[in-house]
Amino acid sequence: MTQMSNYPLGGRRFCRQLEKTIPPGFFRALSDPTRVELLVQLSGCRRACTVGELAECCPVDLSVVSRHLAILRDAGLLEATRRGKQVHYRVRYDMVTDTLRAVANAVEQCCPDEKECC
Numbered sequence: 001m002t003q004m005s006n007y008p009l010g011g012r013r014f015c016r017q018l019e020k021t022i023p024p025g026f027f028r029a030l031s032d033p034t035r036v037e038l039l040v041q042l043s044g045c046r047r048a049c050t051v052g053e054l055a056e057c058c059p060v061d062l063s064v065v066s067r068h069l070a071i072l073r074d075a076g077l078l079e080a081t082r083r084g085k086q087v088h089y090r091v092r093y094d095m096v097t098d099t100l101r102a103v104a105n106a107v108e109q110c111c112p113d114e115k116e117c118c
Helices: 016-021 033-045 051-055 062-074 093-110
Strands: 078-083 086-091
Touching (some): 033 062, 051 062, 062 078, 062 086
Antiparallel strands (some): 078 086
């Protein structure tokens, strides 16, 4: 988690529940447009895809696509399975949706009334 949680916001400490909800690297993994595009493409495939298949949608080298996929995998958004020499990636829909729901719930709990927060 970033240092943001150590600073008061609107005179109050940052909501600890929100900090506990966000897996390390989750939003960092989603902060790059190429990674978001890869996640969107992989979601649209609705099956596991290889690095080569996913690289066809992006204007970057295969090695760059592979690094982006590794970041998404390390953040828990993707699952990787090796089949021979190829690695197949698939979206961990349950993790992504559960995390986003938990973040939304934690934000609502931290500040149910906007007027009270700021």
